[in-house]
Amino acid sequence: MKRLFSYLLLLLTTTAYSADSAVFLQYHHVSEHTPRSTSVTPDQLQQHLDYLDDNGFSVKSIVDVVDSIRDGKPLPDKTIVITFDDAFKDIYENAFPLLKEKGYPFTIFVAIGPVDKNYHQYLSWEQLREMGQRGATIANHSITHSHMVVKHPGETQQQWVNRNRDEIQKTEARIKQQTGQSVKLFAWPFGEANPELRQLLVSMGYVGFGQQSGVVGSLSDFTLLPRYPMAADYAEMRGFRTKVNSLPLPIAKQRPDSAMVRDDNLKPSLTLELAEGDFQKNQLKCYASNAGEVPVKWLDDKKTRFSTVTPNNLPVGRSRYNCTAPSMDGRHYYWYSHQWLRLNKDGTAID
The missing domain is CATH 2.60.40.1220 (Immunoglobulin-like)
Structure with missing residues (x-):
């Protein structure tokens, strides 16, 4: 009944969208030496954070924002959530010091396979624990970062569903074992999902995030929430200003x-x-x-x-x-x- 009342109130007002929406930003690399298509430079990230700081934005925890929007609770105007995908080491080296200086919470969606294998380009569990103790949310991005919509040769529909369920569950258990966190937030690798996988996520009690642009609001699909990708030309300040000040087009x-x-x-x-x-x-x-x-x-x-x-x-x-x-x-x-x-x-x- 509470959610129904919140929904009806939303339809009857024109100001509710700004009070129960948030812009989610998606980063990968923060480096001058990684592929431009998935990178911002440290200077660009500094410009982004300074703009948020200088213009009255509220950078909030992803858990608090998701819970508030789902439950119809108001958020501060100009609410922002900062996320990083894949757990690259340059997040710790180049982004963490800037975020720590601002006191901004942030989220790392971790694909745990490269972390467990100690790949040089990726974060360690020790670094993830340190960031988790300083305001980072550590969330689920699968084990292998594979194309989850694709079936393996000879795989039945049920085997495909079970394999993806198992990968999500194992990732969540490993994150909890290493960091103590289990927030049940999942970022789809490559932003790819289909209706069957989205229904699987619902049955497991997770919220899902894509890589399509847009703003999260009360009418958003919580199996595939939008985030603005920040990389290459999409990270330039002119576009950044437009995106962080945007609102959700209300799709019924x-x-x-x-x-x-x-x-x-x-x-x-x-x-x-x-x-x-x-x-x-x-x-x-x-x-x-x-x-x-x-x-x-x-x-x-x-x-x-x-x-x-x-x-x-x-x-x-x-x-x-x-x-x-x-x-x-x-x-x-x-x-x-x-x-x-x-x-x-x-x-x-x-x-």
């Missing part, structure tokens, strides 16, 4: 509810139904990662439902449709992103 329904691209439909249409919000519907625009701006087709007179589609076949790998609309005062963007995943002909995925 979407079709399809899957990332998977079928071979007989390589130009998939996305249909979205909007809840009420303080945004300019006439200025809503959508973009496909393989085509730039794409048409928005309104499906009703009140402009509550629309569809969008790319004119080009989606390539093998991951693609996105992003839809944004400016707020009524023009100071913020409302943002939503849907990730697509097209597999190779043999059912494998690409990194």
Whole structure:
């Protein structure tokens, strides 16, 4: 009943979105010597943190923010969550000192295989424990960081589900053994998930995180929460300022509810139904990662439902449709992103 009341209140107000939403940032490497496509430099991270500090943002614990949004509890305006994926050593060397100086909590989603094998490029359990004692949340990113949507040769559906369940459970147990933490937050490797895996996560009591851009709000899918990837050109300050000041485009329904691209439909249409919000519907625009701006087709007179589609076949790998609309005062963007995943002909995925 409490959640129903919170949902109804959300629909009846135009200010609730800013009070129960948060921007989640996703980093990988923090280094000048790692691949640019997955890296920010230490100077860039310093600029990001200084901007948050100088402009009244509240950097909060991931557990507190997720719990608050799910339970309908208010958050400070301009709430930010900082996350890192994969557990690279440069997080400890280059990011941890900056975060510690600011007193900012952060999260590391750990793929435990390279950590257990003491790979040179990865954090050690000792370093993870130290950061955990200084405000870091240590969370689940699988053992192998494999493409979880892909079945092994000869594997049945149930064997595939059981294998993924086992990997998540073993990772969580290892993190708890080494750090004492078990928060049941899971970041999908490569941001890839399908409906069956998302349902598995629900049955296990986990919250899931993707790699599609957007803002987490009360209408978000808690099996695949959005995060803004921070790397390469996406980490430049102009874009950073826009993203950390953005709000969740309130999506009441979407079709399809899957990332998977079928071979007989390589130009998939996305249909979205909007809840009420303080945004300019006439200025809503959508973009496909393989085509730039794409048409928005309104499906009703009140402009509550629309569809969008790319004119080009989606390539093998991951693609996105992003839809944004400016707020009524023009100071913020409302943002939503849907990730697509097209597999190779043999059912494998690409990194």
